Amino acid sequence: MIKLYEKGAYLISGTEIIEENESTEAVLKNILGDLVVSKEQAAKNTIAYEILEAHNTSDNMSKLKIKFDKLTSHDITFVGIIQTARASGLEKFPVPYVLTNCHNSLCAVGGTINEDDHVFGLSCAKKYGGIYVPPHQAVIHQFAREMLAGGGKMLLGSDSHTRYGALGTMAMGEGGPELVKQLLSKTYDINMPGVVGVYLTGELQKGVGPQDVALAIIGAVFANGYVNNKVMEFVGDGVKNLSVDYRIGIDVMTTETTCLSSIWVTDEKVKEFYEIHNRVGDYKELAPKEVAYYDGMVYVDLSKIKPMIAMPFHPSNVYTIEDLNNNLYDILDEVEKKALISLDNSNIKYSLKDKVRNGRLYVEQGVIAGCAGGGYENICDAADILDGKFIGSDEFSLSVYPASQPVFLELVKNGNIAKLMSTGATIRTAFCGPCFGAGDVPANNGLSIRHTTRNFPNREGSKTTSGQVASVALMDARSIAATAANKGYLTAATDIDVNYTKPKYFFDSTIYDNRVYDGVGKADPNVDIKFGPGIVDWPAMSKLTDNMVLKIVSEIHDPVTTTDELIPSGETSSYRSNPLGLAEFTLSRKDPAYVGRAKEIQKAEKARTAGEDIFKANDEIEEVFNKINHKFKVDPKETEIGSLIYAVKPGDGSAREQAASCQKVLGGMANIAKEYATKRYRSNLINWGMLPFLFEGELPFKNGDFIYIPEIKKAIETKQDNITAYVVSEELKEFTLRLGELTDDERDIIVSGCLINYYRDAK
Known part of the structure; x- marks a missing residue:
């Protein structure tokens, strides 16, 4: 195969x-x-x-120093991006920049804050010369396919699934600060x-x-x-x-x-x-x-290739549906064992074998949605499979989300929406919620099959800290429809006889012509930006000092740590415009004590930068500096104090910069990892002024330990890779960290304390 x-x-x-x-x-x-x-x-x-x-x-x-042709963001990223760019000197968008509203268009948490973000986006599109796509019109990537992609072009988006290669466009998904650089006419710097x-x-x-x-x-x-x-x-x-x-x-x-x-x-x-x-x-x-x-x-x-299923809790945990059905208990037992590693919570009872009914796997929910599943042909084929059938009146439900209003309109015109509705399926507008836990959250212990993008733990919206757990298995729309036709019993689309009608697609741009605001080339500096009360500026961030004292406040030994675990998706998305409010959710589903630990050590740094007594701010700091001063002479007033996390391989999944920025606003100064799962997460750390340390071998420290790093600023400025550090105990225990390759700009950003400071310093 x-x-x-x-x-x-x-x-x-x-x-x-x-x-x-x-x-x-x-x-x-x-x-x-x-x-x-x-x-x-x-x-x-x-x-x-x-x-x-x-x-x-x-x-x-x-x-490489890349300049992109176009940029795109959605409503849980564009506020932070524009706020960062404004703080760094933004005057107008130098290239077409599209602000879509497809993530927080239904997640009704926090009163007016979602719609406040939308109003903010429209006012910024007018002021800086951007394109604004109102809620329910299109998911970010479908709009880009329909209206932005171009052969031989490059496009940067603040969403990890920014991929338009099939249309001849090289597209990349990165954290918000990389878009900020483009908005300030800077470059995207990578090795070939x-x-x-x-x-x-x-x-x-x-x-x-x-x-x-x-x-x-x-x-x-x-x-x-x-x-x-x-x-x-x-x-x-x-x-x-x-x-x-x-x-x-x-x-x-x-x-x-x-x-x-x-x-x-x-x-x-x-x-x-x-x-x-x-x-x-x-x-x-x-x-x-x-x-x-x-x-x-x-x-x-x-x-x-046969019909496939990615079982919980990762898109790579794949089996053929045929193998799963033929070896049901063996594979479910294997999946359950893997799941317990991902859940890392002995208080959660997790089972899939109880989904077996009459010798077959029964699922409670089907969803066809978003940038992966909501395409025209997927939905047409699903409608053909379900034509004349019913999904039944038991637990199984089916939801279908066309990826854009033009797709929806054509499905209405050719009758496929009517076909689907008559089966008992519900039809929704363009929305990304099922992909990140803000729509169609299953019941506790539920199993959902979805043609969406990811099936990480809790990404469907459940909360293990509240005793909840549900599962998502990824499948193709056709096999989801075949399963729906069998009223929830897992079925491969190849096991049923269907006449696929393949109706031709006709794109009607009228909806966009009438509803999408296109301000490219029409920036109006006289427009006032509209701020809702939930839109909060970034807090001040201090520059790197010569020496650092860091406390390890979380230690994660999972093989891979996703960005969903670093900062959960779902209802937290409504707080993405409030850095301090969102930070309260950091690691909440992985290490609920993290926020409290980070805040406690942050008190010392806040006291230091305010010129107050550091030792009164935190009970541990005086003893730590006393131990350090047995070997080194260090002035606490001139030494940055913060927190760090250790994870084996952090950063798989979403491009969301908040996985790093939430740590930063809580006083996070570094990560230590065996390796970083993605370039984009490491870039997010750097752009928020955090040190992306690497360490292999048996750990010389544990959660709760303090680490002293002397002459770190000099090491950054002189391009050192090996960094000498010390675990602070009765005697300082020396060990070596690595930084990996950094560009000159990345070093300057870290020394400045974050990207915002870096651009302010350049003025």
Whole structure:
């Protein structure tokens, strides 16, 4: 089904793969004759290299400084981004910047604060010259596909699923500070990423959908880090056998592989997509050159892909539905054991085997929604499967969320909405809530099957700290519909006979023409920004001092820690415009005592920066400095005092900057990790002035210990990687931390204390 090449591979004429080994040179010579190119030149012949080169503003392709063509954010990120940019000197948006409202459009927590954010967004679009998409019009990524994507372009979004590669657009999801840099006409600085080819061949079986392909790929590459922080480039003779909607459905899920971005070859089907959306001029034919070299190759035989299911609690925990149904108790037992590691809470009773009824797995809920599931073809195929059937009157329910109003409108016109409603399914407007726990939260102990993006613990909205737990399994819309047709009993779409009608899509832009505010090129500095009472400025953040004293206030030994665990999604999203209010939820579902511990040590730093008595502010600090002064002479008034967390591999999942900023506003100064799950989480730490330390081996410290780091500022400024630190005990215990590679700008940001300070200092 899927093969991973051990080394790199050459692609000849877009169709022939030559695996890199000791005989590669001879094989290439035999095929190409005098046309043989060096490995270095062939690496420049990928689509990814071509696009990155066109957007790089440095004279060094190893050290990229990228300027994006367009930016996009939604309503739990754009307030913080604009507030940060305003504090850093924003005058107008230098490139088209789209503010969508698809995350907090239904989450009714905190009175008026959600709608206050929307009003803020519209006023900023008018003042700074942006595009404002009102609530319920489109989810962020569907609007970008319909209205923003362009062949050979680059787009940056403050959402991790910013992926438009199937349309020929290299898109990346990052934390808000990276968008701030673009708004201030700065650059996105990265090393040239590796490029991994994804060679698709063959044709899918009837009933197999894009989520099935995506989950199969994620299952093959996530755990081994095969594409981590690399660009996935989709090529091969099988691409032409996929509709554009299918390609989009596979592409959006590449985020769950932890890749940096994605790009696909384009063809007449993609050109037709742009024609349908009245933007044929944005189409560009893209393909690798005659001889292209890839740092790895994922070979996918589409004909062998079967309906898949990603069981709780990760998109990579994949099985075929056939295997699950045939080995039900064995696999459920395996999943339960894995789940207990993820839940890390012995007080929670977790079981899936009790979902077996009459020898089959019964689920209580189905959801087809968002940027992954809410596409036109997914919903049409689901409607065909359910045509003339009923979902029943037991616990099982089905909700369908078209990804945009134009998609919704066409489904109404062609009768598919009526088909779905007559089955007992409910139809909702464009909303991302089911993806992050703000919509369709299952009952306690419920099992939900969803064509959405993630199934991390508690991401569906349950709270283990309140004794709640529910589960999400990811599936394709077609198998969800097949399960709904069988009234909640797990069924693969390939097990039923269906005539897929595949109605043609007609895009009607009237809704957007009448409702979307387009202020590009029309910035009006006289417009007053509208602030609701829940929109709060960032608190002042101190600069890095010569020495640091840090207390470890949380120690997490899970194999991977997601951003959902660092700062939960769901109802907390309504507080994303209030840094201090949101920070109260930090690690609340993983380590509920964290906030209190962090605040206690923060009292000392607040006293220090206010010129007050540090020792009166915190009972532990005087003894800590006494122990340090046995070896070093340190002035507490000139020493930054803060907290840090240790996690094995933090930062998988969402791009949300708040996973870092919430730690910072509580006095967090650093993370220590064995490795960072994603580039974007590490970047978020840096942009908030936090030190992204690395440490391998047996830990010399434990939760509650203090760490002293002398001459840290000098170490940053002189580009040292190895940092000497000490565990503060009766005798200081020396150990070594690493920082990893940092750009000059990143070092300056850390020394300044955060990105806001960095830009203020530059004025």
